Amino acid sequence: AxxxxxxxxxxxxxxxxxxxxxxxxxxxxxxxxxxxxxxxxxxxxxxxxxxxxxxxxxxxxxxxxxxxxxxxxxxxxxxxxxxxxxxxxxxxxxxxxxxxxxxxxxxxxxxxxxxxxxxxxxxxxxxxxxxxxxxxxxxxxxxxxxxxxxxxxxxxxxxKAIIVYPNSGEIWDGKAKRWLPAKCFDDENFECFATIWRDSGAKLIGGCCRTTPSTVQAISKVLKGQSQ
The missing domain is CATH 3.20.20.330 (Homocysteine-binding-like domain)
Incomplete structure (x- = not known):
């Protein structure tokens, strides 16, 4: 805003x-x-x-x-x-x-x-x-x-800490002002990449535009599981 x-x-x-x-x-x-x-x-x-x-x-x-x-x-x-x-x-x-x-x-x-x-x-x-x-x-x-x-x-x-929080993978059409469907990302992909980002040095990991609470939950679950 x-x-x-x-x-x-x-x-x-x-x-x-x-x-x-x-x-x-x-x-x-x-x-x-x-x-x-x-x-x-x-x-x-x-x-x-x-x-x-x-x-x-x-x-x-x-x-x-x-x-x-x-x-x-x-x-x-x-x-x-x-x-x-x-x-x-x-x-x-x-x-x-x-x-x-x-x-x-x-x-x-x-x-x-x-x-x-x-x-x-x-x-x-x-x-x-x-x-x-x-x-x-x-x-x-x-x-x-x-x-x-x-x-x-x-x-x-x-x-300082490195922060990674990509969007859902959807593409914004500036002329039509709408999101185009993602072809590469879903919650399972976020789970996979979250560990890669962490192992590469990221300290804060999350999701940006068009991600959902379930996305963040998936990231949290896999990172907590990896740390136990």
């Missing part, structure tokens, strides 16, 4: 900001309620969940498929992307999440904008930046991951 997106639907800036804050507060309340209920069973094996406020890419707001191509055009520069993300970042920080998740970033330019904003706003909440990929080696823009990571090197992320 974005403030410009809310404005396009007829909401005011104030209403849009309240909805962003409410999204975090509802998640925190649900987490706290679940955690409080567990106090009656002290031998449970759950870890306390963390709430991450999602900050999607500029292309996700455009909804024209550029989220999956990384091609924003010659008029989009770092300053424009920072202007787009700035107020949403401020509002979500004020809402008090445990984490900030910059998600489906398709190019180096937007990663640079996100990093600069975190520094300029002096954000102290732990944050991650996840790149989307077309082949496991390159961002949708065609830039290699090594090149993209240069944009975040000032945060010394090389010693």
């Amino acid at each position: 974005t403030i410009p997106g809310f404005l396009s639907r007829g909401l005011s800036i104030e209403q849009g900001e309240l909805l962003l804050k409410k999204s975090v507060k509802l998640a925190v309340e649900a987490r706290n309620s679940f955690w409080d209920a567990l106090k009656v069973t002290p031998d449970h094996r759950y870890n306390r969940a963390l709430v991450a406020a999602s900050i999607g890419s500029y292309g996700a707001y455009l909804a024209d498929g550029s989220e999956y191509s990384g091609c924003y055009g010659p008029r989009v520069d770092v300053d424009k992307l920072k202007d787009f993300h700035r107020r949403r970042l401020q509002v979500l920080v004020e809402a008090g999440p445990d984490l900030l998740a910059f998600e489906t970033i398709p190019n180096k330019l937007e990663a640079q904008a996100c990093v600069e904003l975190l520094e300029e706003q002096n954000v102290q909440i732990p944050s991650w930046i996840c790149f989307s990929s077309v082949d496991g080696e390159n961002a949708p823009s065609g830039e290699g991951f090594k090149e993209c990571l240069e944009a975040v090197s000032v945060l010394q992320l090389t010693s």
Whole structure:
């Protein structure tokens, strides 16, 4: 969700900001309620969940498929992307999440904008930046991951956790604005790849667009089984 997106639907800036804050507060309340209920069973094996406020890419707001191509055009520069993300970042920080998740970033330019904003706003909440990929080696823009990571090197992320959470494998048709069926992924595939990602060094593993609770459950089950 974005403030410009809310404005396009007829909401005011104030209403849009309240909805962003409410999204975090509802998640925190649900987490706290679940955690409080567990106090009656002290031998449970759950870890306390963390709430991450999602900050999607500029292309996700455009909804024209550029989220999956990384091609924003010659008029989009770092300053424009920072202007787009700035107020949403401020509002979500004020809402008090445990984490900030910059998600489906398709190019180096937007990663640079996100990093600069975190520094300029002096954000102290732990944050991650996840790149989307077309082949496991390159961002949708065609830039290699090594090149993209240069944009975040000032945060010394090389010693930080690696996060992997792909979508369902379906393909977004930006013109028709619909998902095309997946040909390669289902919950069984996620179970198989989850162990590969973990063995390759990933510390946080999950699912993104179009995955379901059953997908996450399948990932959790196989990883817990492997660790026992």
